[in-house]
Amino acid sequence: MAVIEIRGLKKSYRIYQKREGLWASFTGLFNREYRDVHAVRGIDLDVEAGEFVAFLGPNGAGKTTTLKLLSGVISPTAGEARVMGFVPWERTNEYRRRFALVMGQKNQLWWDLPAAESFRLHQQIYRIEPAEFDRTLNELTDLLDVGRLLNQPVRELSLGERMKMELIAALLHSPEVLFLDEPTIGLDVIAQHNIQKFLKHYQEVRKITILLTSHYMKDVAALCKRVVIIAKGQIMYDGSLAGVVDSFSTHKVLTLQFADDRVPTDLSRFGELIEAVAPKVKIRVERTDISRVLSSVLTDYAVEDVSVEDPPLEEVIAALFVESSERAEDNQREVVKA
Template sequence: MRLPSCGCCAIAVRCRFWESRIDMPLIEVDNLSKTFRVPEREGGFLAAIRSVFNRRFRQVHAVRGVSFCVEPGEIVGFLGPNGAGKTTTLKMLSGLLHPTSGTATVLGDVPWRRHSEYLRRISMLMGQRSQLQWDLPALDSFMVHAAVYNIPKDQYRQRLDKLVEMLELGPVLKKQIRTLSLGERMKCEICVSLLHGPEVLFLDEPTIGVDITMQARIRDFIGDYNRRYGATIILTSHYMADVTALCKRVIVIDQGRILFDGQLEALSEKLAPFKVIAIDLDADTDGYDFAALGDVLAKEDRKVKLRVPKGAAASVTGRLLRELPVLDLTIEDPPIEDVIGRAFGGSSGVGPEEETSAAESQGGDR
């Protein structure tokens, strides 16, 4: 019997003396790091010539010492700006990348050993990569998947019917993948990822590029799948709505480090105590003091965007409607990059040491 090695998992170890066994977390990541070596040169022709003789490389620390645990049946959201290390972490956990250092076990296996028994029990959906055969109807790819994952015929039929019903896929099954809309294709990608009944799902931006209605449907579906089958899910997304709808727990990653690991409510309170109010005006309002109401994020022609404290959103809205000829008004959560950037003082504003201590103090309670 092996005890989890990372400190953050201590709470996940529940000794039941009457059963004399220890429950292990399903995913256990300890001090995982990945460094890429990428060639680098200045722009221009001369630099291109120079690089032939003197090739310079830069170390890119995509993931630096990440540790966390995930319990069976949990949905965890990975949040962070582009290049934060979310996808790299998922790729390591799915076995696509070897880490530079650190350890991880998923379902009791080391992912990057790529045992076929392990690969059979997981699924990774990459929103920007297709696993479907471009020129054939989705059904053909599904059948290949069934053969590769050794899904018995009855079970395949049953699961496919269920997934087709849940994802409303009926009308598109017989169409060539390349003729489908992005949303339809994404639903097919989700369907094929789930056909073998994976116990762990890594979803890398599953709603990228699809319209809002479709995003909501995909979200509902993922939540439903988790509830029905108890699958453990790690999800990355740029859309806060994906995370708020699905994840009780979020892990915020920036520059390869965990900045926050905890309950979503704590994150929203901590990171996004603001609302963004956008208004379209019917007439010019030169001289109106928008800055007195909140931070002016954008102002051009007759469109204004204001950031106001959450508590003041209602009163500011009322005031704007009373005092100005408002054509249209929306209140939104600020974009996630913005939220994270503000809460942690921006990527450049926080030194590495500060980032580490933030991760420890907040991640430590898990």
């Protein structure tokens, strides 16, 4: 059963175009120029109960706007959406008690107060029973190992510690749906790993539905099996994470280690040289040529070790972002011509 249902969802903004200069500013008081920004351009999407879905795209693709629509922060220009049967922008209390939104660049905790005080406020807002509140808070603080920090002012916490507190605040009322917008942005590798580990464990135990946006592909690889890619406000891919590499990478990376500690000088005939540090070489080879190239290399040279790998996920996703943006622009031009 789909927990999130989206049909033809659109969101556009009118933005005032301010011109430079004193006279332009003065005339702008009487004759303003605007331009339309189409942040979301009619997307359709279903997310099943218990799924952990990555919602990816380049900056300005419409990811955060979509999450704001689904959380009821803003209303759409057109289209429909239901989350757990609720229309988000109707902002009913019943709906607001059943979902949570965490934005990596926004704080929901009081800056100068200990996190424990903000948690008590959340208890009152969501009307959480004292016994349930204490049990949930103890569980979350133990999982995230922040019990010793509860009475420390939020402004004195590190970025990673603050994000842990933000997650606790979002999960205190045990939401059924969680929207995560860049939860690991700006965090170091250790903090990212800790957040990933917690989210993976929590989602597996609670079976909640999570929609995640992130520019860190390690987040996606560690947490999500399904990937939705959006560009220019339109969904360009919806499928498995493995399918992204299989469908959109045009090459593989061939790593060779030569027996004589010397690198041959004519390897560029097989593909693009990525790295050549004797006795190892990495070559980017077209997928369709990999069998032929391997056969030729093993016949012509003394090779001690060989490996064939898919390109890094970050590289494939970046190329897909570019392709998706270009395809979306072509679609827009076709619509305009029509």
